Amino acid sequence: SPAMAAGVAAGRSEKPLKAAFSNAGLQATWCAQGKSAAEYWGKLFNVEVTWFDGQLDAVKQRAAIDNMASQKWDFVAIQAFGIGTLTQPVQKMIDAGIPVIDMDTLIAPLDKINVHAFLAPDNEFMGASVTQALVTKLGGKGNVIMTQGALGHTGAQGRAKGFEAVVKQYPGIKVLDTQPADWDVTKTARLWETYLTKYPQIDAAFFHNDDMALAAYNVMKAHNRTSILIGGVDAMPPAINAVAEGRMFATVRNPSCRIHGGAIIAGVAAVTAGEKTGPGIPKNIVTDGPVVTKENAAGMLWMEDHFLI
């Protein structure tokens, strides 16, 4: 089958390959983990990875990608900090025949730019599946709060959509508040101090990422309100640990290793086996990870330790 053929083709490269990677910003744990994963898989597949840090800044990432585009690479993999901000240099690399693998966030709408493949989780699915886990635990009844990421973030928008799709189905669920905290733990803490004052009964809380969830947990603990069920997104090791210890109820894996490692494998296949978009690799690959609860937490941690998910 073609899939098998691709699998064979994606073996270790004979000659060392040079790949350039950039993701949103290494300040973010998720991105830093992705860097380790890319380097880990790169070593296995004989790829030397050069990193261009986006520094969580559209302008800085653009400059970095401009510089990337003026150098020679076998393939590149990019997670854009701001959609649409990197189109020009990325197009230049595509024109130069370099396979560009798009990770997690669109570089530009897919009909506008011909990337080799787009590996991303379905944010709507992630939002929905954690929300579902929370709602199920509550028995379809209770007061919930969603704390959003930055409103401009497509991931946050998808997660919010997923959340809303689920709560809509349960008339017993009351949504108390959905303010954004911009991924910022200080803002999250401020918001939650207010919520805990304002709402005497909160049953569950969904956060667009785990960092905010853990920061809010701190506030809940200080106010002795730890009975609130907490759901997050990302399932980075600290959150998995929190789930295992019962501080958080659930989180959903946003598989950083799968995406960054997948980018290595897709890139190597494109270079060594000439794998093409369509017949070889699908343009759009959904990389969703599972919901993490107490039951599967340990296994998830192990997989992450070995850059598998």
Next chain:
Amino acid sequence: MTTSSDVKAEPKSGSRLGSFLRGQMRNIAPFATLIVLLVFFGVASPSFATLDNAANILVQISVAGVIAVGLTFVILCAEIDLSVAAIANATGIVVAYFTLQESYVNIANVPLPAVAAIVLALLSCAFLGLVNAVGLTVVGIPSFIMTLAMMQIGAGICALLVRGQIAYAVPGFVAAMGAGSIEGIPWIIIVLAVFLIVGHVVLTYTRFGRYVYMVGGNREAAEYSGVNVKLVLGAVMVISAVCSGVAGMLGVAHFGSAQQNEFDGYLLDAIAAVVVGGTSLFGGRGGIGNTIIGLLILGVLNNGLDHVEIDSFLKILIRGLILLGALIINVYVQAVRENERTG
């Protein structure tokens, strides 16, 4: 801006009260702003005017508050410190770096005993403050640029130490101060109160504090009166850095995590608190009392906006406009007073 004249020697006793009130305008205007905000949010949201929420506000201003205490010293000297948030961040990360972290935290850190970790963190922020001080006083780099560079250096230190990861554990004492409470009162509020009181006492009742006002009010006169101006300037930079460092440690404990760029927002908050409170950017005027009012204005504004139902996207604009309004009132009142004096 049309009035102008000197308060000539021996003001007539009738105008004493008037001139006293005018003299107090610097303090009255911010206070009035605070009252207006309190009333507004109290009316707009039932959950705002509760005791619980008052405690919330105090907790919410505490980290920025400790930073603002140090910044008050700097601004009273007519200097500025743009590195406070970065130093806070770096210090918080240093103290976590020297603390044993859970196994899932992926940082090649160096666990030390709690005391050592705290001392090292304090030394780091003092050192960064010292670099600011040397740059300002010895090399002669204006504080605006010196601390701008230090801001980048602080961010660099953060990046290097945590490498994109998040650390969670801090020494128990720091954790207690940042997140614990005693008899229901969060320690962090008590720490803020202590910093404010000590800051006020130092500024008002010690020679050093008076030197700060002298240096800010007329640097040359201070020098001619035998004040070691460079020493005072250096000292305020170090004080500011140490306050920031303590705030950073508290913040890391309070928020439960140490990560890059965590405290970036505190730079503008702390500056705004000091300035909105009525301390003059040109030095020599204001004090901790003003900073307290400024902190409360900002705290009430941020907190209050969370309580009222407004379009999230509109909130940013509203916050900016209210801030501008407070500044206009504040500065306008000061300017009127100024004009009366200098014509």
Next chain:
Amino acid sequence: MTTSSDVKAEPKSGSRLGSFLRGQMRNIAPFATLIVLLVFFGVASPSFATLDNAANILVQISVAGVIAVGLTFVILCAEIDLSVAAIANATGIVVAYFTLQESYVNIANVPLPAVAAIVLALLSCAFLGLVNAVGLTVVGIPSFIMTLAMMQIGAGICALLVRGQIAYAVPGFVAAMGAGSIEGIPWIIIVLAVFLIVGHVVLTYTRFGRYVYMVGGNREAAEYSGVNVKLVLGAVMVISAVCSGVAGMLGVAHFGSAQQNEFDGYLLDAIAAVVVGGTSLFGGRGGIGNTIIGLLILGVLNNGLDHVEIDSFLKILIRGLILLGALIINVYVQAVRENERTG
């Protein structure tokens, strides 16, 4: 700081050259820094010293460069504008707001003809600049705080218009200027060059430019010479805002999208460029020539660090340290010259 001598009346011809060189130190020190950086990166990385990369650097500094032109006027007047990046962002968003967006863009925007969109965008930034100007000159709010508030207001406007979405389309003319090229030369470089040249000509060869230097050099003296100081100050705030607005439109076209907080990083970059180039924060000294050098220093530094193999987490620190180094050299040299003057 121990040397002390003066460029006093009629220097002996022998010391003419020396004193000329000393006088040019403000320009020489940044230039030397630039050369050192160029040589360093040229040696450290083969991909750095290529024609392609030179073009990269020019393109990369162009948006910040246009902002820096306006900021140069402000800083020459001894004021500061912290709202440049926010105004750039808001203007870019305004121009996109008035442009027909693709159907999948979820913004309730108001498509207008291209000319109208551009004019409205220019009017908006001019208006924001005017608010800064009025706050500074009429109300008397120090520019540091006035523009700090404007920064928040600008961010608020951005949030309100795009509501977390991203707009992609801008008028064709703007798109061409930001992303197009002519004969292989990106238009954006040409636009930058035009702004720099016009800025230089205005500052050096027009009456207004002279007033800018004089207001920065001694504001009181300018006023007593019958210069309308408030008008000059107001004008530079508007110039700065309009330059930022143009930069914002270019930037949106260049990056291909308009979104919140997109240009935040340009604030520090533009200030650093002006100051590292040797224009004095105290006003009256420097100019566009200095800004050009400052822009190149920053551009080369940012670009060069991408070409050498350094731990990504270390880069931020290194950048900060080099920046500090450049400032120390620069300011130190200026201070020596200053000291010579005042004894």
Next chain:
Amino acid sequence: MPVESVTVPARVPARLVMQGISKSFGGVAALRDVDFTLRPGEIHGLVGENGAGKSTLMKIIAGVHTQYQGRMTIEGHDVHFRSARDALAAGIGMVHQELSIVPDLTVAENVYLGKQPTRGGVVDWRAMFAGAREHLASLGIDVDPRARMGSLAIGLQQLIELARVLFSGARIVILDEPTSALSPPEVHRLFEVLRGVRESGRSIVFISHFLDDILAISDTVTIFRNGRRIVTEAAAGIDKGWVIERMIGRGHEDLEGSYTGDVTLHSKPAAPVVLALYGLGLRRAFADVSLEVRAGEVLGVYGFMGCGQIELARAMFGKVRPTEGRLEMEGRPLRLRNTAAARRAGVAFVPESRRSMLFYGEPIYKNMSISVLDRIGRLWLRPARERDIARRHAESLSIRPSRVETLLQSLSGGNQQKVALAKWLTWPPKVLVLSEPTRGMDVGAKEDVVRIIRGLREQGLGIVVMSTEPETVLSLADRIVVMRKGQIVREFAGEAVSKDRLLEAA
């Protein structure tokens, strides 16, 4: 230059001895090989032209200038101060030529500046207020020690600064032009205090351009010229003419321009009015001021410091906006929204402080052209034309050095003052308002300025000279009004006036 020998007998061992002091700023020597001796219980008057080096020498004693050649001993011990702190510790207190107070602090703190009394390490505010009140009362000053320094009149501020140094316990007290902002009664009071200080055995250095004051208060007088000490003499045996001769290096008869005795005013009631003030008032500064400035006439406005004349001058130039009344220029209403409007209307102004008039880091020609740039070219600068014009004026006013590219900061005070005047002369204004045109200038430079102003009068300008120095007004004015507490109380026209009559009227 022959240096006359020191004729003061060595009654008591010297407290301060300076030998062979030289100091230069860059290439320019401010002091050359100066010897100076100060004895206990002595008031030592120091006189000399602007830029003669008086302040420089005193700043060396006070530890402000730390780099110099030569030797300094105090009570027989060699000293070389590294900072003002060192000097203070050694018992030296100085009132600087420029007011150095902290306007935002209370009067009490300004009295104790840098030495706030403490008890147990804590600033003792109560003791400070009480002490300040007591100190000030003994100087005859009755102010609330809790008042903000900046809210007081300049003269009062100067007295308080004096009080600080006098009560600092310094054994050597240096007063650099302490009386420039004081009214005659205040000066009188100050002298009494100084005599008291002398009785306590402390030494005082007193610098002033008012030679009468110097001769009245000093025991010994030292004359400086061009960075050198020319002579030191007992005050008892010398008179003003003798001093002037040695100060400027020529006979004082040459100084025909300066005021000597009674003058008769030559008012020109028939000359056309250029600028008229009707009931002009500014809240808490002056009220109901009506004046007419005539073409070709110098109007003198005399009054004590703080009588409102400074504000009046500013109001005439649009720097402050009057709260009542109106102005007319050549019969047409004049609205001055700002200084630019005043300039365009033909009003020129030279403020009392050069600092606020000149651009020290810029060349002479840019300083001169700034007020007339719009007449040289509307949009573009025309540097060649600019320099030509500047060159012409530099020559006609004999500004030295005459190279117009010279940076202003390297000019002497008198020449700087000429530049400040020259900037208005390219296109002569209709009205020229001068505030303290000769303040702090030596006799020679004063004379130059007087000559320039008279020349302008001949050209038909309306000139207003505001001053707190009777001599200035008397030597220049054709008509004199006297202000007191913000109001015009007396006008002298077409009659003989003397210093005494002016003082009496004020």
